[in-house]
Amino acid sequence: MQALDIQINIAVIGAGAMGAGIAQVAAQAGHRVYLHDQRDAAADSGRDSVAKQLQRRVDKAKMTQQEADDIVGRIRPVSELSEVADAGLVIEAIVEDLSIKRTLLAELERLCGQQTILASNTSSISITALAAELEHPERVVGMHFFNPAPLMALVEVVKGLATSSRVAEIIHATAANWGKTPVFATSTPGFIVNRVARPFYAEALRLLQEKATDAPTLDALLREAGGFRMGPFELTDLIGHDVNYAVTCSVFNSYYQDPRFLPSLIQKELVEAGRLGRKSGQGFYDYSGGVDKPLPRTEPACKSGSTPVIVEGKLGPAEPLLDRIRETDVEIIERDGPGQLRFGEAVLALTDGRMATERAAADGVFNLAVFDLAFDYSKVTRLAIAMADQATDRATSDACALIQRAGIAVSLLEDRPGLVVMRTVAMLANEAADAALQGVATPSDIDLAMKAGLNYPEGPLRWSDRLGAGRVFQVLRNLQDSYGEDRYRPSLLLRKNHFAERKFYS
Structure with a gap:
């Protein structure tokens, strides 16, 4: 399916940061863009903000002045909604309120021609519900950009129950033509990213509530061992706890209080206290001037003798860790x-x-130390370990010393199931598998969305394949047994793949 021709006018309704960003993306692709906002002078301010963003690129020699002027010149602020009537695509980026969005879409349907595609940038509202009261719901589609729209690659193209396949394919092709990475999704709560990403925050919040360790250490482990760009507490401070908590509550309620999406009491308390993160000056971290960010907990250097390392069997995904140990004396x-x-x-x-x-009690190995998953053991700089309660102090020191010998910092955690990276990755893969099972998106689009939308080091389903031999399924089974909760139930698709010895990718 072909993308919309650049001769077709685009309209963006809502001139806030997201709307202005979408207008910039469309104008950069060569379209003339109408920018409308019901607030006085907001559309002009939106265009001005685009001009300022582009000027920074000019100042850094990433764009010529003429290119910037041409882009801004293609954005036309309009004061009346009727002025967008000849647009071939209208993208609404207004407040996240079903009633208000429905009213706008009904007015756009009355004003615009029958061939005009009506797209919503909603991150959480059902496309099916938005289109339900329209005479032609088949032309309504989700076009969910991520903030900031000019920089973030992902666009979720969301089909409601009535959305025409042709319309969705046109929008997918158009997003690609605009330099974005589009993925198809069906209109279910959270679509792909806001649903599949919930465990990234939820498991860290639960570990914090269980006093496994502190927030800086959990952040450091997910960055340095997991390969994620930011830790969950850094990220929620950046997003804003009011926003992140609201999305979690929305998904939780939309799925009829499924325990997988249970909101955190810790985050609720932060919201109630007004500690919303960077924008309020305090969240998990203090952003007031002169306050240093706390460091992760790191074990001091542990001494060890010249005792050999005995390797019993294969270490599976941790085999590169042994290669690093081999490089020592x-x-x-x-x-x-x-x-x-x-x-x-x-x-x-x-x-x-x-x-x-x-595990120590079950296996009769009482000086047991379990260590965490790493995205790449050949490069990892920090690992979490936890000791069995039965272990001696000497065993703890020896376990730390061996990991340190490989040049890796050690964070010693309280003994909790699955540690940090392993349980987070397992839960991300579980949610991704359930989304694939329910037809929200294909496995490849789910993985692509998580990488392009959130900069994950790898898609959770491909990561699950790489761990091999049903490892994620077994981790989830053990988490479920340890907690006795339905929260950790393995997806039916993971269960099926485990018993069929099948991967998501051939």
């Missing part, structure tokens, strides 16, 4: 076994979703 002895390392009094194993204490 320690003696390596290899023999068959369940996939673990012995060093001094310590036995180290990759977490399987159980608490170290629980």
Whole structure:
């Protein structure tokens, strides 16, 4: 399907940061853009903000002055909604309120020709519900940009129950023509990104509530071990806790209080206290002048003797960690076994979703240390470990020393199921699998959305494949057994793939 020709006029309703950004994207692609806002002078201010953004690019020699002037010149503020009547595509980017959006769409349907596509930039409202009262609901589609629209690559193209496939395909092609990365999604709560991303925040918040460690350490582990661009507490401070908490509550209520989406009491308290993050000056971190950001908890250097490292079996995804240990001067002895390392009094194993204490009792290995998942063990700079309650102080020291020997900082956590990165990745993969199972999007579009929309180091379903042999399914089963909660139930698709020994990608 072809994209909209650049000769076709585009209209953007709502001239706030998002609307102005969308107008800039369309104007950069060569379209003439009508920018309307019911607030006095807001459309002019929106165009001015675009001009300021582009001027920064000119000042950095990333764009010529003429190019910037041409883009701004294609944005035309209009004071009356009737002035957008000849647009071929109208994108609304107004307040997230179903009633207000419905009223606007009904007025646009009356003003615009029958071939005009009506798109909504909503991040949470059902496209089906938005279009339900229109005479021609088939021309209503979601076109969900991410903020800031000129910089963020992802556009979710969302089909409501009545949305024409032709309309969705035109918008998909148009978004691609505008230099974006479009993905198809069906109109379910949260679409792709706002649904699949919930565990990234939720599991860290739960670990904080369970006193596993502090926020700076959890952030550092998800950055330095997980490969995520920002930790969840840094990110929610940036987004704003009022916004992030509202999205979580919306998804939770839309899914009839499914425990997978349970909001956090910690975040609720921050919102009630007005500690909304960067915009209020305080959230999980203090943003007032002169306050240093707290450092993650890091174990001091632990001494170890010349004892050899005994490798029992294969370490699976953690095999590159052994390669780093091999590069040191320690003696390596290899023999068959369940996939673990012995060093001094310590036995180290990759977490399987159980608490170290629980696993030690089941396996009869009482000096057990479980270590966390890393996106890339060959480059990881920090790892979490947790010790079984039965372990000796000497075993704790030996476990830390071995990880440190590989040049990796150690954060010692309280013993909690699945540690940090492993349980987060498992839950992200679980939510992605359920979205695929329910036809929200294809596995490839889900993974693409999470990478393009949130800069994840890898799509959760491809990451699950890379971990191999049903590992995510088993981690989830163990989390569910440890907590006794439906929150950690494995997706039916993960279960099926596990027993069929099948991956999401061939």
